[in-house]
Amino acid sequence: MTDTIFAPATAAGRAAVAVVRLSGSDSAGAVRALAGALPQPRVAALRALKGADGAPIDKALVLWFPGPASYTGEDCAELHVHGGSAVVSAVLEALAAQGLRLAEPGEFTRRAFENGKLDLAQAEGVADLIEAETEAQRRQALDQLEGALGQAQHRWREALVEALAMFEAAVDFPDEEVPADVAARARPVLEALLGELESAIAHVKRAEQVREGFRIALIGAPNAGKSTLLNALARREAAIVTATPGTTRDIIEVPLQFAGYKAVVADTAGLRETADEIEAEGVRRAKAWAAGADMRVWVVDGSAEEGGLPPEALHPHDLCLINKTDLAPGPNTGRALVEARASGVEVLRLSARAAADLAAVEAALARRVVDALAGGELPTATRLRHRELLAEAAGRVRSALGFEDRLELAAEDVRLAARALDRITGRIDPEDVLDRVFSSFCIGK
């Protein structure tokens, strides 16, 4: 038997209503002690809550969810109280006085997982849905919560079991005519599976970009207007704008949304040769961030005589912005055009001070974010943990296909591939993996 746990399910702070939830076998006793007789299952009842000393705490809606038909699979209850911090504290104290324990982060969902209400991938979907800020994040998380990855895993596993049965039949009846024939029949099954695994792996990156944000680096010479542009996009003073070159030394990351997708736009130190140690470190970080970004925006001061160091690696889907078109163009404009053309990068001219120009830049950025993230159906696997396990399974399948007529070895690889897939839904995962997944949850979930 496990402890009975409780926690506020709503965020701390003043609010109209706060929800405190309970789970475990002592929930019924605790509700009776605080609120009198148990309400009917799943029907809200208005009750006066009392503390251990019998003094009233609040009037609350009380909901009773007897297990196993509850979120965690255990007896659960919810107390919907007035959302003041003193009320919530008094309720929590009264529950502790009943011998209940405050839940760890993610403990409700962990119990749901342990009682077979959710698989591990679905539990991750719960966490992602709570974190979701954009439409795309919400859709992706909901799909995962509804079990899309678990269903795919189930299908992939069936293919492995089918191939394994063929190999085992061939091994068990070596004298008959089966072996070569059966092994040949397992091959297309495994090849089709490998194709599906590879495609799921290829889509994980897109899912990670949706979850964590499409990374856009603003790069260019000092004073090109990167900070001005970032502030204009963010509609606030996120970065310091000065006429003194070399002001931005650290990387300033600002989360923004484009067309319903999260993006992280970073202002970086201006690229130039410098003797200043701190600035040089800033330039090094700027280059590293830009190299790892999903897209680079090269900002150029079109009015300048010269433009400092050009960015090292521009990709064809990056963007070149020739800024300060409100000033007379200098030689730097022509130089940047040549450089941009050589890299196959689209060029936009603007003044970061002109609202209409900014709209064009926003549209260009949104187009690239959508092109990168919006393709077709939702990715089934969405995080590094999934990608690693899929890669392990794919590697085993590839190895099984390479064994030709050494069927025992191929069968062992197929078994190991199935184990890797089982870990996606967490059924055979060791405690520390589960601890890691659930500890990233908030308390009360």
Ligand code: GDP
């Ligand atoms: P950063 O070093 O690339 O981040 O450049 P800043 O954004 O700090 O801008 C450097 C200077 O250029 C500041 O004085 C800005 O006000 C100015 N500036 C930025 N954009 C424009 C523009 O479109 N037109 C003009 N005239 N000045 C600009």
